[in-house]
Amino acid sequence: MESAKNGAQVLIEILEQLGVEYIFGYSGGAALPLFDALYHSSIKLILTRHEQGATHMADGYARVTGKPGVVLVTSGPGATNTITGMMTAQMDSVPMIVLTGQTITSLLGLDAFQEADIFGMTMSVVKHNYLIKNTADISRITREAFHIATSGRPGPVLIDLPKDVTSAPFNGSLTDQIDLPAFQLPARPNPESIQSLADLINQSHKPILLVGHGALLSGAAPEVRALAELIQAPVTNTLLGKGGFPETHPLSLGMLGMYGTVYANKALLECDLILSIGCRWDDRINGNPKKFCPQAKKLHIDIDPAEIGKIVVPDAYAIGDAKQVLQELLPLVHPLDTEKWLERVQELKRLYPLQYRPFNGNIPEGSASLRAQHVIDVLYQLTNGNAIITTDVGQHQMWAAQYFKTDQPDTWLSSGGAGTMGFGFPAAIGAQLARPDQQVIAIVGDGGFQMTLCELSTAALHKLPLKILVIDNKYLGMVRQWQEFFLDGRYSGTDLEGNPDFCMLAQAYGVKAFRITKEEELEQTLAEALAYQSGPCLIHAEVVKEDNVFPMIPAGQSIHEMITESPTVPLQMPEGST
Amino acid sequence: METQHTFSLIYARKPGILIRVALVLERRGYTIESMNTSPYDSNPDFWEMMLTTEGDPAKLEQVTRQLAKLIDVFAVQVLREVYC
Structure with a gap:
């Protein structure tokens, strides 16, 4: 026709x-x-x-x-x-x-x-x-x-x-349906495979749930919570799993892996079962798959059959949508006696808390007087954690993951697998358009922000009330951290001295700007910026140049090799991926 | 040690399928030694590709699953594994 x-x-x-x-x-x-x-x-x-x-x-x-x-x-x-x-x-x-x-x-x-x-x-x-x-x-x-x-x-x-x-003129049919003879949707999860998960869970005394992005993609947060509370298991999450289980919940261990909490990583060493719900055990999580929790039964739920056995060979698995698998798993498991295990986990939390020290006025000679962790922590307090957060990649991303706890699904947007600099700010624009009534905050580094900052025009044009928090340490901080630890402080290609004045830059685009350089200004300036609703605003936080993300497990190493403070001697360059 | 594997792929004959298959193999260190395509007798929607490759046997399962994941691949079978 x-x-x-x-x-x-x-x-x-x-x-x-x-x-x-x-x-x-x-x-x-x-x-x-x-x-x-x-x-x-x-x-x-x-x-x-x-x-x-x-x-x-x-x-x-x-x-x-x-x-x-x-x-x-x-x-x-x-x-x-x-x-x-x-x-x-x-x-x-x-x-x-x-x-x-x-x-x-x-x-x-x-x-x-x-x-x-x-x-x-x-x-x-x-x-x-x-x-x-x-x-x-x-x-x-x-x-x-x-x-x-x-x-x-x-x-x-x-x-x-x-x-x-x-x-050209269209001469086909508007109602043409799809023709994908080889494309197969995931089948219903196999009931026997779900039973095999349940059998191992029911024998466990020290279980951990590991929540990944797949749990969020399938909308399984309620089922994850129901399972954790039923079997009384602590829950850890990947970077992209933030929001799949409330990080303020008493059973939450927060993020695991390379820059995860000490208590999440130590609990992994002691658990007898770990159930991955839509996590692909990537190298940020396992460190070294050969040494990853050898004592624990590993269970895997994933919608992608190619993920099963790719990195970790599971003791039991179910292929399917996480929400559906959990719904069918829940009636098959019973409450476990994990009282001692939860006491031990609480002890780990007490012994190795996630913390940073604000300067409280004791500023080192020649240093900027503000720490990035402090800025993010205060932002978390002022918003009560009620915001959609986007990030770039690097130190600010890890500090945000650690100190801006995520309780709700789909409110943490970060480039995890790719580690894309320049992701955070444009992602915040997309998120704000989709959620005009929610507070959207891009937490970005000075390096990443400069890769996509031309979108200040886009944000300004549409008067989007998003906030851009630029954590400016005038370094590619995470790479610098590695050079400090493993390459004797040879800061090759990481010094961003010569950064623009981000406030003036924002103003050139007609974007409201705030500057924070001191702890004393932190609360008030952040509160003012959060209250600004007439369009986008940028907060330029000038922070300590040389600060490090802890804890850290060097790439390719096991949880035993975790670093919790700056090493006093140069360490050997890790053989694992970057 | 490298191993010779023979795969049978049942696939829909859509644009790009040869490149997609080659990319999965190449990325995981599998070299293609021979490739033969022909109409699939049992179902007119599909064609069959017989592939002989050489690669690390430890990666065989992952390679098979990644081939099966391609949108236009219906089924993958490993027919023969020969140590060389």
């Missing part, structure tokens, strides 16, 4: 049908028909200042809503600029649709202007991708892309759209 609409108009119409509210994008020649089709659409276009920013905004939007974030960019460099954002989403299982313009089909492979083989280039950073060569396929492929991005373990899907395909 001949349609009056062209391919681009049909595509946008399908996006409207699929409930897309926002498109984060940046225009260009090959994407002209798509942007033209958006002109009269109900979908709101958020014009960013860089394509990477668009992907992280879509990511932030997706992490708080569970709906795929949609990105629209042009061909060539516009498309390649989205690669970091897709890889970030892929590593953290975030649903995302990336639409890229492309040169016309007759020029494909001829090195045309702004031609990039984005289909070939992105295969290893997406869940799936497409290059549409026929306008008639637009309806089917768009529906397939959404289905793939959101089902099972979520992830990004890219659709490359040549300009002649989007401008």
Whole structure:
């Protein structure tokens, strides 16, 4: 049937049908028909200042809503600029649709202007991708892309759209359904595998629950809590598992792993069973998989069969959606006698509390007079923890994870697997658009913020009341910390001396700015910034240059090698990953 | 020690499938020695790929699961494992 609409108009119409509210994008020649089709659409276009920013905004939007974030960019460099954002989403299982313009089909492979083989280039950073060569396929492929991005373990899907395909009249069927004969959704969890989890849990005296991002993605927080309270097991969480179980709950051990709490990591050494709920045992968690909790039975719940046995060979496992598995597991387990175990865990908490020392006026000679941990701690107190937090990667991220406790699901947005600098601020823009009534705070480092700070324009334009807390130590702090410990203090390529005055920078974009340099200013200035609602505001916190994140387990080492204070002699460079 | 493995993949013949399969193998150190594709007799929706590879047997299960995870792959079977 001949349609009056062209391919681009049909595509946008399908996006409207699929409930897309926002498109984060940046225009260009090959994407002209798509942007033209958006002109009269109900979908709101958020014009960013860089394509990477668009992907992280879509990511932030997706992490708080569970709906795929949609990105629209042009061909060539516009498309390649989205690669970091897709890889970030892929590593953290975030649903995302990336639409890229492309040169016309007759020029494909001829090195045309702004031609990039984005289909070939992105295969290893997406869940799936497409290059549409026929306008008639637009309806089917768009529906397939959404289905793939959101089902099972979520992830990004890219659709490359040549300009002649989007401008040609659409002569296909708008109601074309998906055609994915080989794609299989996760089956119902096998009841026998759930019984095998229950059998081991029922024999345990010292269990620990390990909550990962999968628990949040499946909305399993209520079931995690029900299980923990039923069997009286302490609960630890990964960086991305923050919010899967309230970190202020008496059974919570907070975050485990490389920069996790001492008590979570020590409890792992003593437990007799560890049940991972949607955590993939990555190298930040296990240190060295050969030495990871040899004494404990390891149980694994994951929706992705490829995660079972990838790092840790489990004693029992169930493949399926975490919420569904837990719902079926709950009637099969009974309350355990863990009284002594919980006493021991409490003792560990007393012996090795998570703490930092504020200066309280005793400022070392020549030092800045503010510690980053103190800033984050006060922010936590002032907000009562009631905020959506986004971060970049590095020291500030770990301090935020440690001192800004997360109680609610989908309020902690951080680039975990990819460790993407520049993620936090644009992700906060996406989160604030999705949750206009909630307090959204980007806690970023001076390094990461400078990678995507051009989005100050975007935030200012839409008057988004988000807060940007720049923890400025004028270093790539985490890398510097490693150089201090393992490379005799040779600070090669980590000194960011010459940073701009972030307050003046914000003001240049019309963004309100606050500066904190002293402990005495901390509470009042943060309170003022939090009260500011007329648009975005930036808080520039100038903190101690050389400060370290503790505790720390050097990469590739076991929990026994945990460092809790600055070493006095140089340590050997760890062999594990970075 | 490297081992020779023969895989049978039942797959939907969609764009990019050869590259996707090759990427999974290459990333995990498996080299492709031979590859043969043909229509799959039992179901017209699918094709069959016979792949002979050489790689670390310790990674065989992970490689198999990652191949099976590809959107256009329906099933993966390891037909033969030969130590070389």
